[in-house]
Amino acid sequence: MTKTAAIVGGGVIGGGWAARFLLNGWDVRVFDPDPEAQRKMDEALTNARRAMPGLVDVAMPAEGVMSFHTTIEDAVTGAEWIQESVPERLDIKHKTLAEIQAACLASAVIGSSTSGFKPSELQDGAANPGQIMVCHPFNPVYLMPLIEVVPSPATNAAHVTKAKETLTSLGMYPLQVRKEIDAHIADRFLEAVWREALWLVKDGVATTEEIDNAIRYGFGIRWAQMGLFDTYRTAGGEAGMRHFMAQFGPALKWPWTKLMDVPEFTDELVDLIAGQSDAQSGHMSIADMLRIRDNNLVAMMRALKAQDFGAGALMNAHEQHLRAQSGLDARVADIADVSQPLVTVHRTVPLDWTDYNGHMNEAKYLQAFGDATDRFMEMIGCDAAYIATGGSYFTAETHIRHVDEAHAGAVIEVRTQVLMGQGKKMHLWHEMYEADRLLATGEHFLLHVSLESRKPCDPSAEIVSALERVAVAHAALPSPQGAGRAVGQRP
Incomplete structure (x- = not known):
């Protein structure tokens, strides 16, 4: 069931919050009296849609629905999370929080984006102080993972736990501040x-x-x-x-x-x-600087992600969460019907995968197909634990055809067919699509190898069984157009 967040105050920070929720599959309801609010929000979303999916190597969930409302009551009714991002004036925040609490669910988390006020100051005079806390983000909210979660002694502990769980599910890092303090940490x-x-x-x-x-x-x-x-x-x-x-x-x-x-x-x-x-x-214009900033943030966090370090480790954890949600972590043994090509990659083309021509660099096609092969190996049981025992598949030959262009932000899917799986040999055919548009094909021939002798050897019985199950099922499929081709071969 789709979850709903309400954003009260749609400026730079509110727009970032909206993007973070929306691109993680939440419906978002926005209230902001500024007549330019929707335009400003759309600009933030454009930047987020361009940059945020590049943080992980699996596709984000289907985007939620964003709606704009003329009253706070309409915006917050039924929302599970309400984020207040109005100007930093205590009288405005008190008035806004009172209107929110008059209409919202008692179970809803009310987070304030304030960088200066303590939660006890926000809770002063509130009808239900227990559901109010500080959830202070960092700009741009759709990329920066840190959220300072600051409760007061009056904040309901269950609401704090719920807030931290929600933020973690959005790929963020909730840092709970131990004591109320001006300006937090x-x-x-x-x-x-x-x-x-x-x-x-x-x-x-x-x-x-x-x-x-x-x-x-x-x-x-x-x-x-x-x-x-x-x-x-x-x-x-x-x-x-x-x-x-x-x-x-x-x-x-x-x-x-x-x-x-x-x-x-x-x-x-x-x-x-x-x-x-x-x-x-x-x-440089501010818009240019924001795009450059986002490019650099994504590139730096992807570098940290490769090392599973710092913010990169957080991105890896979020990616595993997304994989589990989408079913991309399933093994062959868990799949009832393997008669069709298996989805081995489902991801967005990140900003740093494109070249001077504006489309995906040919080296990244190889990376995507290599990722597909790695994923298929995991599906049949040749995972990190198995490789640690001394066996793995080595790629002996690769052939890639570039059929159409892929651009940054495109959601691509690789579907893998087993052309042959027997003994030490594994012959895979990958097709890369954007929706129904074929972008490229990749053909990989692999041999199972002993990591000690570096020579071909038989895989484990479990791997043989899983591979042969898929190979037998895929033998009924038509032979793919282009399989076995050589470079320059005429159709």
């Missing part, structure tokens, strides 16, 4: 760095571009994978954090920073910073 770091940066610009030590370069060419790259404490732990060498603290701890007493003070925001300072910022990146 992450923004306190950002505020400290921001204050110091303002002084460096004001005092003429560095320009806005030089400060940004210090971050993006230096510690920012390390922080993206390790955070703060792991970065310093490795800086201590083999002795770790104790050595680092002993060596650099005394420096904390030096008067380096002005973190407890902030320069006055005079017109001169604002003009200085705005002018430097325009000189730094004014050659």
Whole structure:
């Protein structure tokens, strides 16, 4: 059954929330009195549809339905999750939360996107304070996984558990803040760095571009994978954090920073910073910068995903959740009817799979078909656990035909037919489709090999049984057009 989220406040953050829910299969109901709200929301969704599916190597669920409503009551009625993202004024939030609670389900989670207010401040005077908590995201919400979940002592513990489970199912990381505190956790770091940066610009030590370069060419790259404490732990060498603290701890007493003070925001300072910022990146539109930002975020998180590290490990966990939901983790033994080609890949073409011609790079066709072969191997039992025992299939020959173009964002499906599966030999035929449009074919011939001797050997009886079951069933299928072709062969 489709779940429903209500978004109250459809600005940059509200639009990001809407995209995160919508692209994970939720229906989304939006209230925002701004007459431009739908246009702004559509822009956020366009960016999200382009970037978000590239985080995982399996297709996202079918997109939910988004609707716009003229009252808070209409928007929140029946919703399981309600996200408030109205302006950061306590009186506006109190009024909005009162309207929400007058119409919403008592079981609904009410999350506030506030970066500054504590949950107890939001709950003051509320009819049901137990269902209100802070769920503070980071921009862009459809890509950045961190959500600071901040309850107060009055927040219902069951609602907190439900909130964390929901956020995890959306591919996010719910960080429960142990105590109410102004600005929560992450923004306190950002505020400290921001204050110091303002002084460096004001005092003429560095320009806005030089400060940004210090971050993006230096510690920012390390922080993206390790955070703060792991970065310093490795800086201590083999002795770790104790050595680092002993060596650099005394420096904390030096008067380096002005973190407890902030320069006055005079017109001169604002003009200085705005002018430097325009000189730094004014050659790009904001829309261009957002697309570049999303490209880079997806590429960096995909790199971390390959290492199963940091935010990448979170993406892998979400991918496994999506695979289980779609049935793509099934084994041959679990499939009642194997008489038709088996779906071995169902995914979106990510941004970094395209080339200078604007379509999928030929190397990525090989990757997709290689993934299909790997998936089929898993389906017949040649998985990581089996390979660890010393046996696997090696590809001896590959032939790919490029039939039509695939572009970034296309949802592709690879269907695999067994042309021969007997003894040590496995001959697979892959067809890649976008809906009913054939994009490419891949033909793979593999041999089962001993990883110790690196020579062909018989697979286990279980693998032989599963492979032969599919091969026998697929023998009744017509021979695929193009099977056995050589390069340049005429039709």
